[in-house]
Amino acid sequence: MLPQEIIRRKRDGKPLTADEISTFVAGMTSGKVTEGQVAALAMAVFFKGMSREEAVALTTAMRDSGETLDWSDLPGPVTDKHSTGGVGDNVSLMLAPIVAACGAYVPMISGRGLGHTGGTLDKMDAIPGYVSQPDNALFRKAVRTTGCAIIGQTAALAPADKRFYAIRDVTATVESVPLITASILSKKLAAGLESLVLDVKVGNGAFMQRGRDATELATSLVEVANGAGTRTSALITGMNEPLASAAGNAVEVSNAVDFLSGRRRDRRLTEVTLALAAEMLIATGIAGSNKEALSRATEVLDSGRAAEAFGRMVAILGGPKDFMERPLTYLPKAPVELAVTCDRKGFVTGIATRDIGVAVVALGGGRSAPEDLIDHAVGITGLLPVGAEAVRGEPLAIIHARSKADAEKAATVIKAAYTLGPSRPATQKAVVRRISPAA
Template identity: 55%
Template sequence: MTDARSIIATVRDGGVPAAGDLRWFAQGLADGTVTDAQAGAFAMAVLLRGQDGGGLGAAGRVALTEAMRDSGKVLHWDLPGPVIDKHSTGGIGDSVSLLLAPALAVCGAFVPMVSGRGLGHTGGTLDKLESIPGFRTGLDETALRKQIGGLRCAIVAATADIAPADKRLYAVRDVTSTVESIDLITASILSKKLAAGLEALVLDVKVGSGAFMRDMAHAEALAAALVSTANGAGCRTAALITDMDQPLASCAGNALEVLEVMETLTGGAINARLWDLTCKLGGEALALAGMATDADEGEGMIAEALESGAAAERFGQMVAAQGGPLDFVDCYADRLPAAPVLREVRCTEEGTVAAIDGFVLGQAVVALGGGRLRDGDRINPAVGLSDMVGLGAAMHPGVPFARIHAQNEAQADRAEAAVRAAYRLGAAGDAPPMVWKRVGA
């Protein structure tokens, strides 16, 4: 007879539970048969065995991911084209999803992008979109299917019946210091993504000071686990390990990032790094889905969707369909909220930007009210940082490192101190590549 204690003991003692046992455990997480204490013990056993070099292993990760995926609703599609998506492990100024979803749709893919909220010092796609007045991320299945069938793209929150085992286990991991387990991170990310019925998935695994994985060894381990597990579960998947030793774009903060996305989509002020990474990730996705002969051809298809204005038009249609302003593409600057206090953080000496602590910048945005210190906190969509300079920038007295958008002067004071602490001047060095490496099956 399967029971939680025996499953926990198996992991504790270095074994891997059978697929049927993991399926029972995931269902128990979803329906309450497994207690919080047992869920916490399981998570700790997986974490500690992973630190010993063991863990669940490739087969165990696939079994746990599939079990958590199947603990709730799994979408199935009958569409005249592939269903594909992208996932990022999170960074500063990373708003690629907002450009990529409509661009992929213009290229003929179907993109039911199930996204998340801000986590720790990194921003969340749903929070960014909800800075657009009226935008609804909580679509039910009927509305999602209708929108995907028509516009080919939607960016939504997971419904309560998508991977409920993950929702329960993540809450327990958050309070038991077991979030860092690669086995559990892999199952958590992929159970939700695969429940959306994907045929192909491209992963953006960040590495550097603004990422959760700060060193290459951990980033490579996570990318390898994600790719092998997703492919093992039947979804064609590859990952790009990308740089987060500096913000991806020049803005961090919900409405500010949407503003930068719209400037890039419409050609008003294109952020080259944001554009280039969108094209690279999109190219991989189209190649995985068989819509391009290789990633280079796919990259060109995404660039054309952006350059032609078709992606901007599709984004506007998505915003309108999900409750936002009908004229958003034309009037986005007037529709987004703005903070009352603006302040430039000016350099006081000569030098070159040699290092940026992305974690500190992300925390500064959270402290301004642009993220959550605890679950349930309300977000101020208008606050954040803009015009952040990157690595290698030549600085002189009076030149700004960044501009602060705050609700009041006291918040601006604290943010200014954080921005100054995040930037270090020194000798000019080689800028890190935007993409470090590709991890494929």
Template identity: 60%
Template structure:
């Protein structure tokens, strides 16, 4: 007989749960036998006591099986099913370039993405800036687009890992979001449910990341890699820097524009492409589409510069209901903010730091993110021409950024916050490699 309180008691007292106990609890979470109070108590017990690797794997498998699991075996795709997941950042539009690049190299990418959370932007919100784009298609449409185009950037349907949806909502209001064990199960359950054959994780570290230290970021990356591989999903993680905005934009429509420009021109912000290229290389090696990381990097470069990745992006947008000329005329289709204004430094010098989290919160305050789950997002607002670390700025030089705001009052408040978040000094800081580390199966 299943008694949720017994499962909670075992974990509360520091015991190890077996596979059946975990599976029963997650089944009860899905069908309603477990109450919200019991789910909250379970989350807190895991938060305080932790889980062993075997428990994490059992939790992951149970959450994956709580809903529909995609099977690509009968789709005859002709290539591996691959994906990437980022733990979130400011200006992180990597997915928009990465998915079509990997598709152009022979991979198939059912990229199930999420909305913005806290100070970080969400890939799903960015894609919904494209008029007509169906970001929440049914499973049949997802399968068709992935099969025909090679990639689809969409949100999760209600039947993908429903246990995670319920448990996450409870964690969000019970101060248990930061549990590494529960983060691992949450991230990986949706990826396993997508039927992947390889997964690369982009775990952010720095002042704009959710993990507040390099040690915590590495611990999360290690847990993700161990648990993913333990559940039978080949998994690799990269640690990448989030001590400054990634790329030159932060927002929704403005990040789509930067991504399309990179796809069209075959070039763009060097840090953005460095992270995208390295993640693509890892995906291609996991999918056996390249024999080495060096060979994979060359394939990724060719896919971007040849224009084939841009073609894949356009085909994806068209297949999901967006404009058929979006890549060529994206500026005509994307929404525009009423107020566009430069923000200039009060003194000449070099940008010495980004308070990246604060910059992300500026976008949220402009309306580009949410303070409540039900709030709408203003896709037009954000920042462009964000000065990278080391950029020479000043009253007559380059601006700190260009604001895209809903009104003059919001622009005034945002400008003050940007000046505080982007200090200027006399010395140019040293360049930083955006790739901080790699964690693979031991």
């Protein structure tokens, strides 16, 4: 079966068989299929699309292109969550230990940040000693012992996706729903999950800024994942403002520790975290209803059991044993702090969220290219949410920077990102919509 004939069929709008797709993916993994042929198929799919059956076949072929994990020796259900990315989205740091404390196992394989969105793995790397890419033995030990482990993807998982994405990235074919779907799911499903919950962001700080686009992607992800044999649902959540009041790496870890310990919990962050936890507990069968699931998640959070699970995870993966008790002792701190003060009073009616994320990248807290180094100490804290009352002379946010010049540049961006009005806007729900397998 020649690669060019497979490309020709898709170019002409004909559906590909599962055998044709698996043959092409095998050639892509082995190198027998050339870069030009991969690019040609990507462009053909970009213009002609894929049916659900084709997307399932592509996802499973890429899933099976490398190592797949098996957790059948664990005494409880195995589940995970994936987010399409946003600003101030540190949900994973609280969600994994909450669900683990309820009795599930969460082998959370996360990614690094690129563009204006932060990466969970970069946040975990802000913790001194934490091994974010452990060997398989330590990964398994952490999951079995603590119930959760937040680590990075190894090269052994879904290697076909790594090559496919690199070619799509330089051929203007990233924005294809079936290809995005297969890319996300092939990595997640290779982790051996029994269930998966997706957090698809929508708004001015998300990759999907329009509701219909977010719904299309969420529906595709849910239908393809279920078609591949993994019970999956999705929540569409709002990203028209930062989810947490902090954006950066160490500052978001500190925010997560405050959340788990009960010292401070941002409203929208709480709403999204508990909603996702409830989805995961229902999917695993630990809870039979949304009400029961929310009750169980809230109980382990308020009792401190989730905080204990996070602390054990950090310790077993090489971080400080007393991290939860003394996080500020260990987290890196930027030398310059600058308050971005408000020049008039009013209510926050809007935030250009993507600009906040770009400001963090400009400070050194994110990447413009995959090989860029991260400054884990820099970031922004105290971000006023939409609906908050702004007082003249009081901070809209606080910049944590490496230099005064960097801080002043970021302050200009942050001030311009905020829109103030004379009256408080209506409160918007953080969870916009649920996509179930039957939707």
